[in-house]
Amino acid sequence: MEEASPLSESSPLSEASIVIDLKASLLRELDTLWGNANEAENFTIFRTPHNISQTKKNLFEPSVISIGPFHRGQKHLRAMEEQKMRFLRDFLFRGDHLSLDLCISEMKLFEGRTRRCYSETFDDLDSNAFVKMMLLDGCFVLEYFSKWYGGGDLYEVGWNSNFINRDLLLQENQIPFFIVDKLYELIGLNQDDRMDFVKYIAYGLLPIGSIIQDPRTETPYTIIANTLAEFPDPPVEIHHLLHLCYHYLVPNPGIPVVLNSKPFDLTRMFSANRIIKGLLHRFRSRVLRGRSPHSTPRSLSVALPNSAWNISSMVIPSATELKQKGLKFKPKSNPKHMLDISFEYGALKIPRLIFDDSTELIFANLLAFEHSKYGKENIPFTSFVAFLDNLVNTPNDVTILQECGIVENWPGSEEELAHFINQVTKGTSFTSDHYLMELVSEVKRYIESHRMKSSWKRQREKLFRDYFSSPWKVISLFAAFILLVLTSIQTFYAVYAYKYPPSS
Template sequence: MDTSREVILVGEFLPIQERVTNISERLEADFSKIDTKIHRFPPGLQGIGDRYIVPSVVALGPYHHGAPHLQKMEEVKHAAARCFCEDSHHTIEEVYAKILSEAKKARSCYDENEVAGFSEEDFAEMMFLDGCFLLEYIGGINNKSPFLVNSMVLSTGPCMLRDIMLLENQLPWHVLEALMTFKHVGVSEFIVNVIQADLDKKNHAGEFEKNVDHEVPHFLGLARLYVTSNMRPVLSHHPDGDRTTRPLSAVRLAEMGVKLKSSKVACFADMSISKKGWFFAELSVSPVFLNDSTTCWLVNMAAFETSTSKGYPSDGFHISSYLSILVMLMDKEEDVHELRAQHIVHSFFSNQETLDFFKAIARNLRLGHRCFVISKEIEDYEQDRRRWIIVHKFLYHHWRKIVTLISIASVLVGIFKTLISLDKSH
């Protein structure tokens, strides 16, 4: 055996072995921080559009820091930081020093290539200014400087509500916690008051605070925790390999005898299907109010799920599954009309605008386990009641004609009875 040849081959393969090992270990180490990282918007979802990715008023963190169209708010951040420190009864130097001590940990939460150009002091200053600005906005500034009220609320409108929910526009949660050691800010109350109104999520701030996991990575993560808290588990007896879906338009479900119902469960993104007697079923879906802010929140929560999901069947795609079901329920404008009629979708958008939004995200959404389970249960209902569904579909589309014919028949019967009685009287 040529041992010299064997030594040469081992030497040639050693570099690739090292690279594979080193890169794998680096990726695994990076993945171990998946729950605390500030993620970039997933490439698979970027087709949804920049309006759901790029902030329009303020940059928070390094990913969009320095963007020309966001520079006006940079000076406002300094005024907000001064206001925050004065209210906390601590000096700017004290508060900044606290954030400087958190800077290294905060830096590790971001993509290393995006923070490479920041010195330690520059990065700490950004965290300080951005954190104070965000907490001042969340805490409310109605009784403070008219300048801040105008700059942070009145002149920015709903844009601020969009920007603070963008996946790429987040600050590490521990930075906000460090700032709140100087001054309490009702972050949970803010989430309850703002999101509850638009997403129709019924809960109380006190109850939510008891369940808050303070290891959430950022504000968006806390908001998603709120809207998915108390989520009922989805149990499925179907094999993991059964991962198909079929069209489930609102009109098609009505043809099948499946009634849509607005869910009353105190949990957003709740979906369930239940049988109503032998012939009918009911699909319960959480209601949602769609506007420019909520569409952005929902898309970014779905993006957050895509970035942090770890496995199946508990894949964590709760918001994605909810949106996917709504997408499947909307094939035409008449489907949107049906969802409005059942108080599932509320919006100032027109039926066409609502349909356009869901169709735009349909191509990019990740279908979650809950979506497959609901789809499979409806398919089973359809298979079990095929003959009845044929009858019900006919009745669904022709019931007005049938009622008219019955009415005419009743009139004719009445006329014939009258004629017969008149004939007998003669």
């Protein structure tokens, strides 16, 4: 009979060994954490949340090149690794002082800081593999835009820059910009050159038709200036390329200018209504008693405000509904940025928007970055896209915005654009204190006052139709007024005589 092993699964010694091994494993994992209570604040590069990316993976996954660790090593992206090596060679040829040893040692110094920028740890990448990735990807970004900046021809290597631009704006396809900065510094160029270079990167990546504001002059830019010195300055701290574009498209827009339309005076309306109703009541009771029902004037009814109207709700009616309610749409002249929307005297003024093949990808990744970095509190771009989603429900809504010059849809149909706008915000959320809350509330107040004005207009027309449509009705109303005056005088003298009787 075979003896039981002293280290059987049920033995105390075996259980103690398992506990020790598990403890050691957990300690190793804890050692990989950075021990910073606010370490999440250091994260600048994120994997897109599953609830946002699950239905549109093609908007978040690179098609030709991987930058950073998230998509590193994928089979369909390996062809570009050879191009990265060529760009590293071109970088090293930029100066006799540059050497591979110098570049590796500088990147090694940034390894810890770079790892802390990502929302995930990459234990499968040892130090050498991680530093190699930093150097190759950083040199690729630097050389890619340097060749453009210097007038070089990127097409000679056999790939389309449109696909690369697309991949460089993906949230999951980023490296910290301080790596590019460090490599630029190694070349030996001065700060002014670096500033112009960053501006050129921003211009090269920004979507067609985007509106950029110069913070010094509040002048909007729709095309590149004659000199880069006139182009708006980049932010002091650049997290990565997507953040650079976010800065130019959403330049801390603040609260939009919302001018109130002339308010509708409810007090005056209801006061006039009470006087008229009183006159008619006295007239019916004293003069028209005994007349046929067909000739008896009917009482007025005034529509009161709907108490169930939720003025703080985010939802705004579609463009079709707003047009039916009397609102107008106008392209905003000289907008400061693409979020510069205002509502003035019954007109929604929205900057002109151009939608092309890249718009959906850029919108989706800007939304994902804003939610990943800022949560639900400071997300003006999400508020802006949700506002568009409210305006556009059907192809007819797109047509309305096209006809008034707000929307220009280059490649697609009205159906495709409506579908895109309705789908792009799925998975995102925000608090009620959002960027466009005041504007939405103002539009709703205008709609409600317009509805009440329309109701009062109908009642006024009914009043004139019932009481002023013939001379006899006017005479009857005038007689009621005279009767009211005489009755008031009679009542006054009766009360006066009672209070101050004549002396005997």
